[in-house]
Amino acid sequence: MSNTAEARRPLVFRNANFRRLWISSTAGIFGVAVTSVALPVIAVTELDASNATVAILAGMPFLPWLLFGLPIGVLVDRYRRRPIIVFSLALRTLLLASLPVAWWLDVLTVTQLFTVSFLAGLAAVFFTLAEQALIPAAVDREELVEGNGLMTGSGAMGDAGGRALGGWVTAAWGASNAMLLQVAASLASLAAIIRLDLSEPEPARSKEYRVLREMGEGLRYIFSTVALRMLLFTGALWNLGGNIVVSLLVLLVIRSLGETPAMLGLLTAATAVGGTVGGLSVRWIAGRFGSGRVWRYSMFPAVAGYASVLLISPGWGMAAGFIGLFIAGFSISLNIVVSTTFRQRVCPPQMLGRLGSALRMVTWGMLAIAAFAAGLLVDLVGIRGAILTGVLVAALAPLIAAFGPLRRVRELADLEPADKATGQSSQIRPSAL
Structure with a gap:
């Protein structure tokens, strides 16, 4: 087969290592999607937890990012990534398997739900950072957009399948038994x-174990340019507002609407x-309109999509939510792919773990803070009032992106630093950074 013909084949077929990462990631996301439906339903229907408890539970898997993301990022950069993924995945599987076992023995409690959710989230910090750091090693630089698009698109498909099947199995078998799908995934x-089968060179490690210094390097890097700061700030705002909405969806649909x-x-x-649709089409859309424009404007329809949740009612009244959340998912996917690709292209390989941990400590840490905020808001202003508050907070992210310092950037790639090998400078004036 000629090189041209080979290049036309989808990346998932022509690159075995990427295919294995892709399968692992998609299966993992499928299982997480099942858990995201089953866990709050366990709290609502099987343990009769309060509204605030259910909302806060949604943030427990993300709390480890806020507390331990930085030191774990250092570990991921200091050791080979594949063994880290294997160990953390195995541990997470055992933790989640304990939930249906406890239900069968009639000893399941809210405390166990919170504990397992937190520890499983802690394991997820390890394998998520290690997996993300392996992607640039598995594909060529020019294949990153395609690879991240496939990861995001198929991941969203696994998410959709996991949520749909998880909801059905939860209704048919019981929420605790639905966790068996997560274990299988x-x-x-x-x-x-x-x-x-990916060759990982032994990471360079100094004899002195300077965790605080290396954590600081990761934090400094994500704030090192205007472009990285803006991606971080808008992502954090979006997650803060958006996860207030997501944390309360189970209460709105099951308790409020019945x-x-x-x-x-x-x-x-x-x-x-x-x-899924967004991830599979982002390569064409970004090529047509520019990754910078996609990043800026994709969040506006996402806000409108989340706002549609306020319009839903029982029966056919759910249609507004289906349409709105589809639009939100499409738009969020576009934003994630172009942002992730830019960070991977500019970050030195030896810092990918620390970049990912510092980034997610802020942005995914906001998911935990959002859940705690939702728990407070739901008691103060009710379910719909809290959801409206989340929508308004999320709306700040696209406004800042559209009117901020990157408002005229067509391609995020234009913001990459000069190529040290060629000496070519960036296509944008240094003063813009």
């Missing part, structure tokens, strides 16, 4: 990673279906 993800867990699964799956 984790085992599939683990099998794919074990088959990964719908079934299956309907909740289908509704949240609409976001993931939109994300």
